[in-house]
Amino acid sequence: MSIPKIVTSRLGFDDSFTMDRYIKTGGYQALRKALKAKPEEIREEVTTSNLLGRGGAGFETGRKWSMLRPNPVRYLVVNGDESEPATFKDRMLIERDPHQLVEGTLIAAYAIQATQAFIFIRGEFALGLERVINAVNEAYEYGAIGENIFGSGFSIDLVVHPGAGAYICGEETALIESLEGKRGFPRIKPPFFPAAIGLYGDPTVVNNVETMSNMPWIVNNGGAAFASLGEGRSTGTRLFALSGHVNQPGNYEVEMSKSTFRDLIYNPEYGGGVRRNNQVKAIIPGGASAPWFGPDQLDLALDQDAVAKAGSMLGSGSIIVMDEETCMVRAAWRIARFFHRESCGQCTPCREGSGWIDRIMRRIEDGYGREEDLDLLMDACDNIAPGVSWPPAQTTICVLGPSIPSSVAWSIRMFRDEYLIHIKEGGCPFR
């Protein structure tokens, strides 16, 4: 295949994270180019590229920028708090190509004329933090950050902010709260849309690490070149994090819309097939909060809209493959447990509901389930996200609430028999 590597071009080098290698491979040229253009030209390029946010929600980056409220102070915050289960693409970009991230951030900061930029990196990424901080220090020395960058008259400071271990801080308003030194409680929207009232009450753009890493390429090659890749709204390439029962789990950059889930799982260049040549039982196409797909949907294209139409989402671009030897109750329970542990505790349905669902699921898995538990689970799910449908309705401040029912409800819908076996046999048949 001859699709360009947009964000993973340097990953073949062992020293991909160094300034040396970065400069040798054309680093900071895009920033120079961008600084010569007008900010609105850069914004135009990005709008043309139709780059969708790579964080999960998939919102057009250009449109997000255009919604910023006019204000003397504007902030750019890069969301590197990657904690979605089975998502590990940002960690790779942070650890292996920090300069690309820094350059992308600076381009974006220039484009939106930010007054200060922050890169929020998940606290657990110790190596990543060290490398990005180094990259930022080097970039300061190089003159790429700070006052009058490359003599362009544009000045900005870039602060690397470590997180401290809370999944919820990936939610943009929680991330802003956390960056303000508060508990990572998501804010209520309205009125706290970051573009209007964000960090310290000023308009703020929050973008994902992968989104930022795409910036240098877009500036170098133009938005149109980016838009020519992929199909429809899903343009460019995208990093997919493939994990679970595949022979070669890993991050793979593929052109959007052109491949299918099957390609990704079975292509020897990518997943290399399912372990022990087993059959695929189910896949989770976009992180823990996404509804599940069965084997019949493997031929769906890796296209944001196509997947949405099929009733799920590409989300953060992580694909979890489960083969026929997997206990679906256990898999669904583990995801429910994750949300239980990561609920921030603000809204009642999420705080209490996640714990309850965790406990019921565990009971079923341990063999103490009752048949009425299935209806109970569905009803509890319905109370957290009325309708238990996709996209979910919400009774909570943020979307973590409606994410809880997803794995539970879909596993019950798809594998009700397996639940009943657990209940009738008093335990897990896979153990």
Added chain:
Amino acid sequence: MSDSSEKFNISIDGIECEANAGELIITACDNAGVHIPRFCYHPRMKPVGMCRMCLVEVSGPRGMSLAPSCYLQVAPGMEIVTDSEKVKKAQDGVLEFLLINHPLDCPVCDKGGECPLQDQTLAYGPGESRFVESKRHWAKPIPLSDLILLDRERCIQCGRCIRFAEEIAGDPMIDFMSRGETIEVNIFEENKFTSYYSGNTVQICPVGALTATPYRFASRPWDLEQVESTCMSCANGCRMVVQSSQDKLIRNLGIDSDPVNQSWLCDKGRFGFTANQSDLRVTVPLASNEEVSWKSAIDFVADAIKQAVDSTGPESVAIIGGSRLTNEDAYCWSKFARSVIGTDSVDAQLGDGLAPELVLGLPKATIDQACKAPLVVLVGPDIREEAPILFLRLKDAATNGQTKLIEVTPNATSLSKYATQSLFHRPGEQHVVISALVSPQELKPPTQGAPIQPVAGVDVDDITLARKLIQENKDAVFIVGRPSMADSEEILTESVSQVVANMSEAKFLTLLRRANTHGALDSGLAPGCLPGRTTLDLGKEHFTKIWGKVPATKGSSCTEILQKASRSELKVLILLGADPIKDFPSKKLALSAINSDTKIVSITAHMNDSAKLSDVVLPATMFGEKAGTTTNFEGRVSSLGKKVTAPGQSWDDWAIAVTLAMRLGGDLGFNSLEDISEEMEKYVPLYRNLKPHIWESSAQKDGIVLPITGESVKPRWIDPIATPGISSLTHHRVALRDSNDNTLELDTGKTSEFQVLRFEPHQGDLKIPTLDAYSLRLMAPRRLYDAGTHDGPASATEELPSILNLNHYDLDRIGASTGDRVKVVSSTGEHVSKVALDDSIAKGTALIWFNLKANGDEIGASDLIGVGELVTDIRLEAI
């Protein structure tokens, strides 16, 4: 919430109604009489949308969807559905979730019976639990402070307490800890929740998670009785309900009174009822500390008065005190003193207050007016220590409102954080700063080009900035009070003179310490004053007609009375709930007066230092045990409720006066409380139209500011979930609609009978002695909790030692360090005290909190203060 008066139509459950722009859906529904269940929402705090109980269906761009009504604002044409199946299921679901981890120990829980969670579960919740797993467990109640206990199992994480502490009180000593299902409210290690306002968190807790030790397990809601009343812990006059069980006061709860306390109470007021049950209560008449009958006690007092009047004239009988009394008591005593004894030597203040002409004669501002004013100038003490709820109101005005705040104080106060400008001046030189701020002349250097010297220790730049603000806001509200007991009241009078002379539009709020001082002054319990805010000269004619007799000349003030007593020129001194030994600024004078030949009669509810040395002690009823009205420092009259029977043989103060009068051959003409209020209404123009039935009308539950302007007060609908525990109050709008009595036939306060007292600015020239390099100027401010007998035993704060506090510079100068003993020399003599370091105190200044309990090597501020001195300067010597 915006003040915009724009109105538009919305539909609630299919019924069209009007809503104000910027209003929250939940408020609009409340106004329409549709109740939406809620837990975290509190009308006095910012919405957070945490509990999700208030979900309703709202029309939006994507059709009808569930949305929390507590933070969404109404929009024109909005459709709101509060009773659809979808909404009911959501409410049911949220309650089921809340009950998952909530223990069902309602029979043991203090909230059981008045619990919003119980009530709303019954109304909106599931009938049965589907939860079979085990609940979350925490250690049962943990103390957050000596007063507040927390049961984390019962907590539903609504965050009301935390938000109150941070948002309203500004004391963020509690916070959420941990995350998710294990989230808990807690304090940091050993830092107790020692806020003055901690009791409010108990009141607003929608479950029994926070309980207060004085009420813990003491009663159940169904055996409580309640009466509306007004707090008499300070002169702020907070509205509250007083609850009792088995004829014992058991709990006070704040009423959401819009113009006064907005549902908050300070801990002193909230737990003040414990003073009613104090061991220090006097329950029988005592003569020479022996129990006697009322008859012989009255005989003794009457004989003493008669003898004194006969031998040395009526002015040899004097009365001090009156702030504990109701307005009716005060009027009765005023009449008794003037018409029966014939003395004008009556003083409700103890030399620690403000001159009557300041309190009665200045153009007044209400709390509300102060909080809406563009500029408030605080001239005086730390108001958190003197009027804690006024502090909350001002803090709110400064942080959430448009009010700018300038403080002119000797030291940093609790308001400094929120003030636009803080001018910390040398104690005793306040009037110099005020003069620089308000006078038409700008500050000028002594000679051309020379730098301008600081004014009383205040930086010139600060003065200039503050001056600019004041000159721009000529209608500023001045809050004035005594910053320190060591400064003479003349200093404040001088400051006020400066303001009045230069700013004709300025209004004043006069801070008074004790509860009904204002009412006592209104009733003429001050030398040279007569009821209705008039003077002896102006009102003599009128009151001679009514009372038959009024003294010819002005009597003595408290200081003069004590001086006369110490010189044995006084025969009888009646202490009307006063304790000069504790409260008079100079202890030396108070002691020598009480220990003199003068016969001392103490009419008191508690055995205090002065009562112990009195010849006769008469037991009086106190707050909660008597009805009547009281007047706060705004001049707002509000009603007092009688809830319990007074212990032992205590009498109402008015009854004591009536009996004494009869024994002395006079007749005050009163047989009941109603008789007194009737006479006051009839003959004192100030109280005109203040008929008893007014207190029954819901429109005036917040009290009425005198003089009555005829402005009608719109009562609030009181959210029962915001303040659980108060059984239905007639503040409810429903009740108002029903009432069609003509209570608002109130007239203007103009008087046809006599002229009222007006404050005339003095052209005084105070000569404050210059502070010499070897001396320190004493500052003796008061704290909320002091050694006064009115305090309940439950105190949220640690006890401070009564010792000398100095900054490190002065401490080094005498070569002492914290804990050392030093010799203190003042005009009253030599004393020994421990010292402590406090760098918030300015150089050259020493601070002792006034009237704290002094033990061992400690010193009371009143030991050092002399009489008739403008300021108190002291010298220190190392021992």
Added chain:
Amino acid sequence: MGLLNGFKVTLAQTIRPRATVQYPKVKKAKPERMHGRHVLNRYEDGMEKCIGCELCAGVCPARCIYVRGADNPPDHPVSPGERYGYVYEINYLRCIHCDLCVEACPTEAITESKLFEFSFSNRDQAIYGKEELVVNDDGTPKKLPWEDWRKGDDTNTSGWMRATSPNGSKDNEGRVHWSGELGYGVRKPEKNQSGELVEQ
């Protein structure tokens, strides 16, 4: 004939067995569900069941019960949990033995024995306090000198058949809701009750 007609009823009655007995010389057995003087029960470990919640006082139509709760002393707890009945008084001059207190009690602390024969010579005596009401260590009621206890008066106290349907569900009808492990007085089911002890 006419004469006898008039005596017909009387004569018919004279040959019937007598319904009255020579009380107090003769005493009839008391009905199973007789409500008499209260007892305050204990758990088997001696702890009092009363938690001082005042629900009995709240529900009492005669207002004859006075309860005050207090914090359990941590070293010598009187009842399990935080709170115990510090004061418990019943005024028998007012009590109507309606058993509503028994229904209201969340811990089955108060039940009624079948004793009704007690009289007082002064009003104070009519007010029973905890001293009189709390059962002995072996779970039997205290028998006070002025009370006339008969065999069976202290067994089958009323709690055993209280609340046939505690939460209003008909499923509970006919089931014994005396909690099995709760101390003194585990009862056999009454006639027509299923006899299944509900698990706690």
Added chain:
Amino acid sequence: MARFTTENLEKASEIISLYPEPRSALIPLCHLAQAQDGWLTPEAIGQIADLIGLSPAEVKGTASFYDMFHTEQVGEYLVGVCTNISCMLGGAYELLEHCEDRLGIRCGQTTKDGKFTLEEMECMAGCDGPPCVTVNYRYFLGLDNSKFDQLVDDLESGRLDEEVPKHGTVFRNARQGGLRANKGEGQTK
């Protein structure tokens, strides 16, 4: 111990200067305190509160929200085993059981010698090598039972000292100096 060293105090004020509002420095300062002491001591919380103008309760409340801050002492090596979905599919629970046996402690406990604390982690973004194990946030991917034993041996013998810094130290480098760009008009709030 407990209070910041002079050097760290300097770092602390440097960190505070990076942000428009001091409160933002809360998390970095807690990291700094933890790097110094291994856990977040009450004294450190008190000092951080002073530095950024909050009450200690607020600092503790905020810090306790985050998993990485320990308000009680933990072991020198914080061994985290991810058991989230991808790692679970890769046998994480089986490995976790082995870890418990090998270290002789249950999940969440600390060994008696204070060396190891075992924790069950949520997804650490190491899904390409399940099960993912981290020691003081340094990754060891694709471990099986014997490789884990080897890892424990290496840690105990100090062979990994370079690679795995002492507990609490998340990152070993920091930004030097404060802000360099001119604070624009709007930026000083």
